[in-house]
Amino acid sequence: MQRLTRLGTGIGWRPEIADIVxxxxxxxxxEAVAENVCPGHLPDSLLRLRARGVTVVPHGVSLGLGGAERPDEHRLADLAARAEALGSPxxxxxxAFVRAGGERTASPLLEAGHLLPVPRTEDALDVLCENIRIAQxxxxxxxxxxNIAALFGWPGERMTEGQFLYELVERTGVRLLIDVANLYTNYVNRGEDPGRALDEMPVEAIAYVHVAGGxxxxxxxxxxxxxxxxxxVLDILADLASRVAPPGVLLERDENFPYDETELEREVAKIRETVAAATPAAPAAPVGRVTKPSAPARQGPVEDRVRERVALAQAALLSSLVAGTPAPEGFDRARLAVxxxxxxSKRADVVAGVAPELPGILGRHAYRTAFLAYAQERPMTGGYRRDALDFAEDMLLEQRVEEPFRRKQLTDWWLERSGPASLKGRPMARALRAARFALRRV
Incomplete structure (x- = not known):
């Protein structure tokens, strides 16, 4: 395992708070969301921070390392390019897994639009370990x-979170990013003791720590x-810091940014104080299990039948969450509904973020109501930008926009963005029908 980089205290960089940061x-x-950073056109704010010696770490959200398929080569290349462009350590x-279905399951490929938990089973662990080695x-x-937050658990799980993370590090040598807010979420939602998780996981493998609210x-x-x-959440951070001095700690804030910029400063200061008060002056050996110093043994390739079992289970679950199919046996149906x-809701928020013109044209309340109704019938299959185009197309085709001036604005918006690249991969009859309808506008 390579030596840890000392990061210190940080905050998640977001364009909305770039000046404050x-x-x-x-x-x-x-830390910057990797998918929101273009290697050839880095934001000026990040360039200025780097020039001051501030470390920038890209944080990916779309690889789906816990998914049944091997990591996409293009997504891996993009993540590598961002690391190199930012000079990241x-x-x-x-x-987590973020998509499921496709050829392996003879079903449509569906996108979750969010991070979903993998089952803590040997099959899922085997697939995850191989995917991580490919990424490494x-x-x-x-x-x-x-580690991610979960609203539900998988039936038939064989390991606790700490045991699962221990085995993952043991087999791959991967570092851990421990989110103490996620440990708290799993405590409230699943009754999982954060202290036990810290007891069982290899805390000396922690690269840094996330702290957030909910x-x-x-x-x-x-x-x-x-x-x-x-x-x-700060109490769990203190517990972790009493066991091992974390190389880095970072405050995450993604939306609902405070008007008073000093509020974020106070939160960062509180995190720094919590770690300083809990960390021993001369850190002792980490509490809990300790990984072996030798390099992890390379495992043979995961058999296709193992990936197929994982694929079928994930596709059935995701289909129930986004396409309205029955919940797989053994799951808590109430939790799946939540x-x-x-x-x-997350999908509506992100589409509004990547295409802010839509709530501007339709009105914020009308947009959200219409999008949630659309989402019940149309699972996401091609990312958020495609989702925004499909939603606008559906609104026009089904004549859901009554006011002529809003219909004209939405038509203009859709036509401007539905060039050849946007239409690629769509059913041609539907695309042509939408285009003809749009051209018949007022």
Whole structure:
């Protein structure tokens, strides 16, 4: 296992708070969502931070390392390019799957639009380990993977979260990005003790730590990244820091940014103080299991039948969440319903972010109502930008926009963006019908 990079205290860089982050005192490093950064056109804010010696780490969200398929070569190349462009000491991703279906299951390929938990079983672990090794071989810097928050559990799981993470590190040598807010989420939603998870996982493999806020709704805790960090999450951070000095700690805030910019400064300061107060002056050996110092043994390739079993299970679950098919046997149907609503809401929010003209044209409330109704009938299959085009196309085809001036604005927007590249891969009859309808506008 390679030596850890000391990062210090940081904050998630987002375009909406770029100026605040640049002006914030005591920031040692920042993390940027990898998919939102173009290697050839880095944001000026990140360039200025780098020039000041602030480390920038790309944080990927779309690889789907826990999915049944091997990592996509193009996505891996893109992540590698971002790491090199930013001069990053490492890159991070998630222990999750984000899409399922396709040829292996003879079913449509569906996108979750969010991170979904993998089952803690031998099959899922075998697939995850091989996928991580493929990613490690393709990346120019070390990889760290993050535990995720879950609203539900898989039936028939054989390991706790700590045991699963221990086996993952043991087999691959991968670093861990431990999100203490996610540990708290899993405590509230699944009754999993954060202390036991820290006892069982290899805390000396931690590359850095995420801290974030959330809220409770529908009887479950939602890891929103849009609210202040609660005391309970800071307590878990203190527990972790009492076991091992974390190389880096970072505040995540993705939306609902405070008007008072000093609020984020106070949150970062509180995180720094929590770690300093809990970390022993002379750190002892980490509490819990310790990984072997030798390099992990290379495993043979995962058999196709193992990937097929994982693929079928994930496709059945995702289809129930986004396409309305029956819940697979053994799952908590009430929890899956909560997750389904959360995925649709997240999808509406992200589409509004990548295509802000849509809520501007339709009106914010009307957009959200229309999009949630659309999402119930149309699972996402091609990413958020394609989803925005498909939604607008559906609104025009089904004549769901009554006001002539809004219909004209939506038509103009759709026509401007539905060139050959946007139409590629769509059913031609539907695309031509939509184009003809649009041209018949007022």
């Amino acid at each position: 640049e002006a914030m005192p005591g920031i040692d490093w920042v 490492l890159v991070t991703e998630h222990i 071989d393709a990346l120019p810097v070390p990889l760290a993977v993050e 809220f409770k709704r529908d009887g479950v805790w939602h890891d929103s990244h849009a609210h202040p960090v609660p005391r309970a 997750q389904s609503r959360a995925l649709a």
